[in-house]
Amino acid sequence: MTTVSDNLLGAIGGVPRPETDVxxxxxxxxxxxxxxxxxxxxxxxxxxxxxxxxxxxSGSGKTTFIRCVNHLEKIQGGRIFVNGHLIGYRETGGxxxxxxREKNISLQRQEIGMVFQRFNLFPHMTALENIxxxxxxxxxxxEEEARVVGRxxxxxxxxxxxxNVYPNQLSGGQQQRIAIARALAMxxxxxxxxxxxxxxxxxxxxxxxEVMKELAREGMTMIVVSHEMGFAREVANRVxxxxxxxxxxxxxPDQVFSAPSQERTKTFLSKIL
Amino acid sequence: MxxxxxxxxGTRRALLVGCLxxxxxxxxxxxxxxxxxxxxxxxxxxxxxxxxxxxINGLGLTIGISVIAQLIGVTMxxxxxxxxxxxxxxxxxxxxxxIWVFRGTPLLVQLSFFYxxxxxxxLFRWPTVVAGPIDILPQVLAxxxxxxxxxxxxMAEIVRAGILAVxxxxxxxxxxxxxxxxxxxxxxxxxxxxxxxxxxxxxxFNNMLKTTSLLSALSIFELYNTFSVSAGHSYATFELFAACxxxxxxxxxxxxxxxxxxxxxxxxxxxxxxxSGVGPRNKGFAARFxxxxxxxxx
Ligand SMILES: Nc1ncnc2c1ncn2[C@@H]1O[C@H](COP(=O)(O)OP(=O)(O)OP(=O)(O)O)[C@@H](O)[C@H]1O
Ligand SMILES: [Mg+2]
Numbered sequence: 001m002t003t004v005s006d007n008l009l010g011a012i013g014g015v016p017r018p019e020t021d022v023x024x025x026x027x028x029x030x031x032x033x034x035x036x037x038x039x040x041x042x043x044x045x046x047x048x049x050x051x052x053x054x055x056x057x058s059g060s061g062k063t064t065f066i067r068c069v070n071h072l073e074k075i076q077g078g079r080i081f082v083n084g085h086l087i088g089y090r091e092t093g094g095x096x097x098x099x100x101r102e103k104n105i106s107l108q109r110q111e112i113g114m115v116f117q118r119f120n121l122f123p124h125m126t127a128l129e130n131i132x133x134x135x136x137x138x139x140x141x142x143e144e145e146a147r148v149v150g151r152x153x154x155x156x157x158x159x160x161x162x163x164n165v166y167p168n169q170l171s172g173g174q175q176q177r178i179a180i181a182r183a184l185a186m187x188x189x190x191x192x193x194x195x196x197x198x199x200x201x202x203x204x205x206x207x208x209x210e211v212m213k214e215l216a217r218e219g220m221t222m223i224v225v226s227h228e229m230g231f232a233r234e235v236a237n238r239v240x241x242x243x244x245x246x247x248x249x250x251x252x253p254d255q256v257f258s259a260p261s262q263e264r265t266k267t268f269l270s271k272i273l
Numbered sequence: 274m275x276x277x278x279x280x281x282x283g284t285r286r287a288l289l290v291g292c293l294x295x296x297x298x299x300x301x302x303x304x305x306x307x308x309x310x311x312x313x314x315x316x317x318x319x320x321x322x323x324x325x326x327x328x329i330n331g332l333g334l335t336i337g338i339s340v341i342a343q344l345i346g347v348t349m350x351x352x353x354x355x356x357x358x359x360x361x362x363x364x365x366x367x368x369x370x371x372i373w374v375f376r377g378t379p380l381l382v383q384l385s386f387f388y389x390x391x392x393x394x395x396l397f398r399w400p401t402v403v404a405g406p407i408d409i410l411p412q413v414l415a416x417x418x419x420x421x422x423x424x425x426x427x428m429a430e431i432v433r434a435g436i437l438a439v440x441x442x443x444x445x446x447x448x449x450x451x452x453x454x455x456x457x458x459x460x461x462x463x464x465x466x467x468x469x470x471x472x473x474x475x476x477x478f479n480n481m482l483k484t485t486s487l488l489s490a491l492s493i494f495e496l497y498n499t500f501s502v503s504a505g506h507s508y509a510t511f512e513l514f515a516a517c518x519x520x521x522x523x524x525x526x527x528x529x530x531x532x533x534x535x536x537x538x539x540x541x542x543x544x545x546x547x548x549s550g551v552g553p554r555n556k557g558f559a560a561r562f563x564x565x566x567x568x569x570x571x
Binding site: 070072102103106107109110112113114116118120121122123124133134137138139179182183186 | 440442443445446447448449450451452453454456460461464465
């Protein structure tokens with residue numbers, strides 16, 4: 001088992017300071033895939049240093065929602081602000097929204113780390129290269145400096161020995177820890193996790209959750225789509241239940257897990273417990 | 274015995290040797306005694322074993338033109354492939370038009386049109402380009418460019434297939450790190466697409482080596498034209514074109530060996546198995562080649 005000995009965020013120079021108290025402010029987000037209405041007036045606020053866990057049945061729109069937060073998906077209605085900046089769009093004179101220029105969208109994404117279900121490490125790069133790629137080529141940080149930070153991150157996620165190893169020679173748990181380090185290396189103000197442990201063998205789930213708990217405790221602002229109850233109970237400030245594109249219930253882990261107010265939440269929890 | 278010989282030497286090389294022996298036998302055998310045949314083996318052997326400066330020149334031109342035209346072709350192919358997949362409609366239209374025209378017309382027509390046609394109409398004359406110690410003649414320049422542009426139309430489909438073979442999750446990871454489209458393509462997608470692109474690219478280059486013979490239409494003295502002219506002078510048509518064919522075989526065979534070596538090295542270390550261990554050997558050439566640059570640290 002990995003012990004995340006030192007401070008994780010210490011490796012990137014402390015908690016990245018979000019510029020506003022409300023890091024994520026999603027208002028009445030509507031999303032369609034063709035004629036399929038996938039997100040229906042979704043509202044969600046995430047405050048600085050909060051960890052919000054999103055649960056809900058398959059197809060309820062959890063993945064779609066967090067992909068909208070860094071504009072991997074377009075939205076057809078509503079607004080999403082991260083750090084006070086409108087994501088993906090700019091307002092024209094008449095109050096209409098038009099998609100922003102690619103360059104601005106890229107700049108916004110630099111502030112938002114994302115961890116995928118299937119890791120998506122770059123297979124043609126070593127662990128360390130994966131981590132320093134964006135800091136060097138996107139942020140323009142000097143190579144030496146980026147590598148120092150990269151090595152520190154690798155050490156904190158317990159993989160210092162793997163810096164020159166390619167992803168195909170690493171276990172799923174190791175790959176996911178490197179994917180987290182890769183996202184952190186950009187010093188994001190917000191981290192998004194889409195079922196980060198659901199593609200892992202059971203014995204590797206713990207090591208990844210451990211890193212994520214550490215991050216939450218150190219004050220990273222995070223939205224985590226996950227059905228890991230233990231994780232949610234331990235570090236989530238809030239749990240959000242989605243069903244059929246709607247936020248049906250929101251509350252502390254205790255409220256949602258032990259005394260859900262909505263029938264749909266009860267049904268869902270009875271299935272996964 | 275024969276089988277192990279073939280295995281050790283490789284089928285291609287064995288075929289080459291066999292072919293040489295066969296041609297030599299035919300050339301030599303037919304000429305011995307029977308006066309009815311008009312065959313002078315000397316022409317065959319001399320142009321293979323003691324190639325004069327014209328042949329050496331022709332070889333150099335064929336190889337040089339092929340390499341540069343192929344490089345142009347790959348570059349054009351990458352842009353045309355990205356154009357075909359662009360969201361912006363005009364890019365798609367331009368790319369599709371380019372591919373449609375250059376794949377839909379004979380290379381010989383393209384060569385004649387863009388070299389003789391443009392000049393005769395007074396629209397454009399290809400210049401002489403001075404590249405260091407050598408002057409690239411107008412017809413050679415035109416030949417290289419037109420061959421390259423023609424090749425790009427074929428490479429476009431190959432590159433597109435390569436790009437489509439890369440997991441979309443790679444693009445998303447790159448975007449989520451703040452990479453622009455250009456960075457995502459050049460640093461993440463294309464290096465991975467190379468795995469899929471390289472085998473057909475090798476075949477394209479094999480074709481390219483042979484297709485340069487069409488440049489004789491522009492009076493370029495590449496390999497074929499050199500032999501063609503000297504055959505015209507000496508009437509040793511049989512012997513010289515046999516030798517010419519052998520020269521092409523030598524080029525394509527050498528390339529075949531190089532190609533299979535590149536492919537083998539390339540596929541090493543990119544497999545998902547752990548069987549070959551985690552040692553530094555694994556991330557030597559294959560990994561460097563895949564990323565198209567040296568690893569940050571060894
Ligand atoms: N690219 C797409 N094109 C069309 N429909 C899509 C696309 N992506 C998702 N959908 C649909 O949108 C709905 C929401 O999908 P989403 O992936 O957000 O659900 P989810 O809550 O993440 O589910 P899971 O728990 O299975 O991951 C589903 O009905 C899905 O079929
Ligand atoms: Mg999902």
